[in-house]
Amino acid sequence: SQQGEEDPQALSIQEGENATMNCSYKTSINNLQWYRQNSGRGLVHLILIRSNEREKHSGRLRVTLDTSKKSSSLLITASRAADTASYFCATDSTNAGKSTFGDGTTLTVKP
Amino acid sequence: EAQVTQNPRYLITVTGKKLTVTCSQNMNHEYMSWYRQDPGLGLRQIYYSMNVEVTDKGDVPEGYKVSRKEKRNFPLILESPSPNQTSLYFCASSFHTPYGYTFGSGTRLTVV
Numbered sequence: 001s002q003q004g005e006e007d008p009q010a011l012s013i014q015e016g017e018n019a020t021m022n023c024s025y026k027t028s029i030n031n032l033q034w035y036r037q038n039s040g041r042g043l044v045h046l047i048l049i050r051s052n053e054r055e056k057h058s059g060r061l062r063v064t065l066d067t068s069k070k071s072s073s074l075l076i077t078a079s080r081a082a083d084t085a086s087y088f089c090a091t092d093s094t095n096a097g098k099s100t101f102g103d104g105t106t107l108t109v110k111p
Numbered sequence: 112e113a114q115v116t117q118n119p120r121y122l123i124t125v126t127g128k129k130l131t132v133t134c135s136q137n138m139n140h141e142y143m144s145w146y147r148q149d150p151g152l153g154l155r156q157i158y159y160s161m162n163v164e165v166t167d168k169g170d171v172p173e174g175y176k177v178s179r180k181e182k183r184n185f186p187l188i189l190e191s192p193s194p195n196q197t198s199l200y201f202c203a204s205s206f207h208t209p210y211g212y213t214f215g216s217g218t219r220l221t222v223v
Binding site for chain 1: 115142144146151152153154155156159160161167169170199201203210211212213214215216217219
């Protein structure tokens with residue numbers, strides 16, 4: 001089964017609103033990453049948070065990590081129509097090299 | 112331009128006919144990996160390589176082979192493709208773990 005599971009599976013919001021996606025995982029990790037994928041295209045790396053970090057920011061993105069709950073959240077503030085995409089979390093396990101992706105959250109931002 | 116290049120982008124083949132999907136990166140990355148993406152199953156790791164001549168199985172290695180003879184290339188080989196290997200395949204690389212991965216544009220494979 002997938003290590004990472006995103007919640008919700010789909011999210012639809014209006015432009016300007018904030019979007020929050022959650023990711024849960026099962027085993028110990030070295031780091032957690034978030035990616036964006038526009039329909040059928042390659043994934044684009046957004047942000048990486050290490051297991052000893054609790055929060056990280058990059059532009060309109062804010063990621064939190066709670067290792068005690070084995071969960072992470074991605075917040076996109078002031079969303080734009082161009083943010084419409086699927087978002088995936090990926091965990092790099094303590095077994096170096098193995099990475100596991102979740103099933104993704106599909107975000108639709110309506111203009 | 113720094114990139115991961117996969118070829119071909121689209122491929123339709125018949126059951127049992129050996130094929131190779133190529134992956135090349137121009138960033139001198141040590142780490143490379145192959146994934147397959149299927150609806151409702153997210154991305155699943157097939158094989159990965161931490162460096163030249165070092166490869167390891169991911170979560171779904173059955174039916175696939177890889178090799179890493181040079182740093183820049185990491186081909187995915189399907190010796191005897193079957194219809195259940197119909198999928199969207201992605202190659203990715205990074206300097207080494209833990210760094211963000213750079214993904215190729217994908218190869219859509221159909222096995223009939």
